[in-house]
Amino acid sequence: MSVITYRQALRDTLRAEMVRDENVLVIGEEIGVFEGSYKITEGLLKEFGPRRVKDTPIAEEGFVGAAVGAAMLGLRPVVELMTINFSLIAIDQIINHAAKIYGMFGGQTSVPMVIRTPGGGGQQLGATHSQNIELFYSFIPGLKVMAPSTPAEASSMLRAAIRDDDPVLFLENLGLYNSKGEVPEDYAEPENSNVATIGRAAVTREGSDITLIGYSRMAMVATQVAEKLAEEDISVEVVDLRSLRPLDRQTFVDSVKKTGAAVICEDDWLTYGIGAEIAASIQEGAFDYLDAPVRRVAMAEVPMPYAKPLETAALPSVESISTVIKETLSAVGKRVG
Amino acid sequence: MADTAKPKGGTARGSASRRRSRKDTALGNEKPETLLDYYRQMLFIRRFEERTGQAYTQARIGGYCHLNLGEEATVVGLMDALQERDYLFTNYRDHGYAIGKGMDPKRVMAELYGRVDGVSKGWGGSMHMYDTQTRMLGGYGIVGGQLPLATGAALAVTYRGGDEVVMCQMGDGTTNIGAWHESLNIAKLWNLPVVFVVINNFTGMGTTVEMSSAEPELYKRGAAFRIEGERVDGRDVLAVRDTATRLVERAREEQTPFLLEAWSYRQKGHSVVDPAKYRTDEQRDEARSEENDPIALFDAKLAKAGILTDDLREEIAASVKAEVTEAADFAENSPKPDVSTLFDYTYATPVPNESRRMPADPVFAE
Numbered sequence: 290m291s292v293i294t295y296r297q298a299l300r301d302t303l304r305a306e307m308v309r310d311e312n313v314l315v316i317g318e319e320i321g322v323f324e325g326s327y328k329i330t331e332g333l334l335k336e337f338g339p340r341r342v343k344d345t346p347i348a349e350e351g352f353v354g355a356a357v358g359a360a361m362l363g364l365r366p367v368v369e370l371m372t373i374n375f376s377l378i379a380i381d382q383i384i385n386h387a388a389k390i391y392g393m394f395g396g397q398t399s400v401p402m403v404i405r406t407p408g409g410g411g412q413q414l415g416a417t418h419s420q421n422i423e424l425f426y427s428f429i430p431g432l433k434v435m436a437p438s439t440p441a442e443a444s445s446m447l448r449a450a451i452r453d454d455d456p457v458l459f460l461e462n463l464g465l466y467n468s469k470g471e472v473p474e475d476y477a478e479p480e481n482s483n484v485a486t487i488g489r490a491a492v493t494r495e496g497s498d499i500t501l502i503g504y505s506r507m508a509m510v511a512t513q514v515a516e517k518l519a520e521e522d523i524s525v526e527v528v529d530l531r532s533l534r535p536l537d538r539q540t541f542v543d544s545v546k547k548t549g550a551a552v553i554c555e556d557d558w559l560t561y562g563i564g565a566e567i568a569a570s571i572q573e574g575a576f577d578y579l580d581a582p583v584r585r586v587a588m589a590e591v592p593m594p595y596a597k598p599l600e601t602a603a604l605p606s607v608e609s610i611s612t613v614i615k616e617t618l619s620a621v622g623k624r625v626g
Numbered sequence: 627m628a629d630t631a632k633p634k635g636g637t638a639r640g641s642a643s644r645r646r647s648r649k650d651t652a653l654g655n656e657k658p659e660t661l662l663d664y665y666r667q668m669l670f671i672r673r674f675e676e677r678t679g680q681a682y683t684q685a686r687i688g689g690y691c692h693l694n695l696g697e698e699a700t701v702v703g704l705m706d707a708l709q710e711r712d713y714l715f716t717n718y719r720d721h722g723y724a725i726g727k728g729m730d731p732k733r734v735m736a737e738l739y740g741r742v743d744g745v746s747k748g749w750g751g752s753m754h755m756y757d758t759q760t761r762m763l764g765g766y767g768i769v770g771g772q773l774p775l776a777t778g779a780a781l782a783v784t785y786r787g788g789d790e791v792v793m794c795q796m797g798d799g800t801t802n803i804g805a806w807h808e809s810l811n812i813a814k815l816w817n818l819p820v821v822f823v824v825i826n827n828f829t830g831m832g833t834t835v836e837m838s839s840a841e842p843e844l845y846k847r848g849a850a851f852r853i854e855g856e857r858v859d860g861r862d863v864l865a866v867r868d869t870a871t872r873l874v875e876r877a878r879e880e881q882t883p884f885l886l887e888a889w890s891y892r893q894k895g896h897s898v899v900d901p902a903k904y905r906t907d908e909q910r911d912e913a914r915s916e917e918n919d920p921i922a923l924f925d926a927k928l929a930k931a932g933i934l935t936d937d938l939r940e941e942i943a944a945s946v947k948a949e950v951t952e953a954a955d956f957a958e959n960s961p962k963p964d965v966s967t968l969f970d971y972t973y974a975t976p977v978p979n980e981s982r983r984m985p986a987d988p989v990f991a992e
Binding site: 314348353355361390395486538570 | 744745746747748749750756758764766773774776777779781782783785804807808809811812816970971974975977979988990
């Protein structure tokens with residue numbers, strides 16, 4: 290095993306897939322000469338040339354749609370959208386076209402493409418650049434939506450996304466790019482069997498008192514919460530969703546059946562958010578096992594402010610999640626530290 | 627920029643009849659069998675569409691239904707300009723193009739009926755004809771949604787060093803959306819062999835070109851992207867074929883996009899249910915007049931040249947009628963899709979954890 294950053298995991302895996310498959314090409318803004326706004330595509334233009342690393346104009350609908358058309362003819366484009374906020378410009382091509390083409394033509398052609406895009410708050414980028422709008426895409430049959438939280442997940446899931454025959458929204462979080470974690474030694478080998486199964490969640494930390502469910506950056510925060518509460522002798526089981534569509538309900542429902550309580554932490558807004566779907570699924574799948582109402586900790590329902598204290602207050606934190614976990618446990622008479 | 631059907635009136639805001647003067651292409655050395663084949667194809671699309679409209683009013687066909695009535699010369703001329711290996715993207719007015727590109731009319735009709743033998747197995751309907759084999763890569767229902775797809779298909783062609791051309795058909799209303807500008811720009815920047823074809827029937831649903839386009843001379847609008855544009859009289863199948871062939875072959879050789887505007891009369895409303903009340907009596911008469919009917923015009927031309935005799939006309943009409951009836955019968959007799967197939971076409975790579983199958987099913991199995 291070696292320890293690398295989330296950024297490096299993405300970069301090396303992307304390169305390995307380009308080496309492995311001639312049909313994989315990268316399309317996006319500032320990915321070539323500029324080497325990527327967040328340097329995920331660093332070095333690719335020099336190695337693969339402009340045929341396979343295509344800088345685009347600032348025209349998201351145009352180039353995302355072009356990737357869809359190229360995928361219909363069998364290429365495997367990996368599109369980089371500079372931030373998920375810009376995906377709104379391309380949303381017709383993503384929802385009306387990429388997601389629908391396999392179905393509405395009766396399975397005659399598929400759209401094997403990946404849209405990689407970072408999102409999330411906490412960088413003081415203001416209202417239009419601090420959103421997590423994965424909900425829009427997770428809602429759509431025909432799309433697959435992945436949200437890795439660690440370098441190892443980033444690598445195995447990106448490999449899976451590129452090799453999958455369907456359009457995949459691959460969500461990265463600005464707050465994760467510099468985070469580090471262990472990866473297998475051969476993570477960057479072109480011929481690598483370390484390919485994630487799309488649609489599988491994971492119990493990343495075992496516990497017995499309560500289940501804490503998160504994804505992407507919040508799965509990392511959830512682990513921090515579990516570590517902190519362990520010092521107070523509270524045993525938190527952490528579930529990392531990894532994939533938002535398809536959604537692995539069974540894994541977190543089984544966990545809740547074991548612990549009897551659940552808290553969901555999410556980086557998006559509360560009302561209608563991903564957490565609402567998780568909570569509904571727990572109600573449907575583990576109602577008889579619940580000792581307390583399912584609680585959700587989400588972003589404050591405001592356009593994200595720029596000022597640091599306001600922005601920090603708007604985001605879920607180790608402290609706010611810990612508080613809600615303790616409230617939930619005390620509501621059912623479990624001892625809290 | 628050539629202007630093969632120069633408007634007589636000169637001003638863009640003149641009446642439609644002034645804008646659309648005729649300058650017939652001569653039959654020249656055309657082979658009679660080629661001319662008769664065009665005639666037959668146009669008549670076939672006409673009768674097919676009439677039958678479609680009829681089936682729609684009988685509720686045999688559901689959804690939206692946009693017909694090519696009046697635009698047959700444009701359809702046939704454009705399709706003959708493409709090689710078999712060339713790709714086609716169209717908008718929702720796609721039945722004629724599907725047939726013209728070589729799709730089996732029986733399966734086109736079955737798709738309209740929503741049956742399993744439909745080209746898209748009943749999943750697409752009127753607006754979504756698709757066939758990998760004949761390279762008709764789809765009718766699309768969102769105005770202009772097909773433009774980025776067409777540039778992407780052309781990107782795939784050039785990526786592999788192929789020499790296929792992509793034709794991208796659209797209506798006049800498309801030329802004002804963002805995807806138009808983005809796609810023409812990208813097509814020129816990346817040297818993509820795409821021929822963008824604007825069918826200008828002068829009305830985007832009920833809104834005229836003058837009401838919606840600051841530059842209503844649509845073929846000029848490629849100039850912003852250094853894309854050469856031409857305009858052709860869409861009533862004249864030979865003019866359409868000649869102009870389109872020239873642009874398709876130049877796109878192939880020069881690896882660059884072109885823009886073609888074809889004037890074409892939409893004889894009826896935007897869709898089958900649109901009575902076109904926004905048209906004045908004069909405009910309605912104009913749209914349906916023999917003078918502007920591409921089939922009547924071509925018929926007269928071929929008759930005058932002695933190529934289309936009364937006997938031949940009757941023979942073609944009878945065989946077209948029989949083939950259209952055969953298509954409708956095929957559609958009628960094709961099975962409806964079984965509901966057990968409802969989940970077959972959501973994902974090309976199946977997903978685990980698909981817990982809910984039908985709407986009332988529990989999320990979790992017992």
